[in-house]
Amino acid sequence: MGRLFLVVLVAAGIAWYFVAHARASNSEHELAAVASTIAGRPVGIHCQSFGGELVDVTSEPGKVEFDQYGKPGDKASFKRKVCKALQRLPSDVRKPEFDCVDRDVSCPGRVHDDAWAVLVFAHESIHLAGELNESFAQCKGLQNVEFVSRRLGVGSKRSKAIAKYAWKYVYPEAEEAYRTDACFNGGPLDVRPGNPRWP
Numbered sequence: 001m002g003r004l005f006l007v008v009l010v011a012a013g014i015a016w017y018f019v020a021h022a023r024a025s026n027s028e029h030e031l032a033a034v035a036s037t038i039a040g041r042p043v044g045i046h047c048q049s050f051g052g053e054l055v056d057v058t059s060e061p062g063k064v065e066f067d068q069y070g071k072p073g074d075k076a077s078f079k080r081k082v083c084k085a086l087q088r089l090p091s092d093v094r095k096p097e098f099d100c101v102d103r104d105v106s107c108p109g110r111v112h113d114d115a116w117a118v119l120v121f122a123h124e125s126i127h128l129a130g131e132l133n134e135s136f137a138q139c140k141g142l143q144n145v146e147f148v149s150r151r152l153g154v155g156s157k158r159s160k161a162i163a164k165y166a167w168k169y170v171y172p173e174a175e176e177a178y179r180t181d182a183c184f185n186g187g188p189l190d191v192r193p194g195n196p197r198w199p
C-alpha cells in the first residue's frame with residue numbers, strides 16, 4: 001500500500017513537471033506565432049527565466065537586436081514580468097477589476113501592467129518587421145495592440161478596450177524617444193489610412 005502510494009506520488013510529480021514545462025514552452029511558441037504574423041516572417045520569442053531575472057540589471061522590458069546594416073535579428077527577448085503578464089492576460093480580462101478599461105479611467109497596477117505588456121510585445125514585433133525607429137515602432141505597435149490581445153485569447157470587445165486604454169493611458173507615459181506627434185488617426189504613421197478605426 002505504502003509503495004503504491006509512493007509510485008502514484010512520483011507519477012504525479014512527473015506528470016506535473018511535464019504539464020508545467022509544456023505550458024511554458026507553449027506560451028513562448030504561441031507568442032512567436034503572433035510576432036511572426038506581425039513581422040511577416042518566422043521569428044522566435046525568448047522569455048527571461050527566473051534565474052535570469054535574479055541577475056538582471058538592465059531596464060528595457062523587451063529587446064530586438066539589429067545588425068550593422070539595420071537588419072533585425074530573428075527573435076525578441078522579453079523580461080519575465082512582460083511574459084507573465086501576457087500569459088495571465090486571458091484569465092485577467094475576465095476578472096471584475098479589469099472592467100476599468102471600459103470606463104475610460106486609469107486602471108490599478110496589475111491591469112495597467114497587462115495593457116503595458118501587450119504594447120511592449122507589439123512594439124518589439126514591429127522591430128522584428130524591420131522598423132528601427134523607436135517612436136515609429138511604438139506608434140505602429142499601438143495599432144497592433146487589439147490584434148495581439150485577440151490572438152492571445154482576449155475577446156473582440158475587450159481587445160478594442162485594451163487598445164484604447166493603451167493609447168490613452170500607456171502611450172503618454174513612455175519616454176519622449178518613444179512618442180511622436182505623427183502618431184494620430186489619419187496621420188503619417190496610421191497603418192490603416194482612410195479607416196476611422198484607432199488605434
Ligand SMILES: [Zn+2]
Pocket residue numbers: 123124127134137
Ligand atoms: Zn524599441
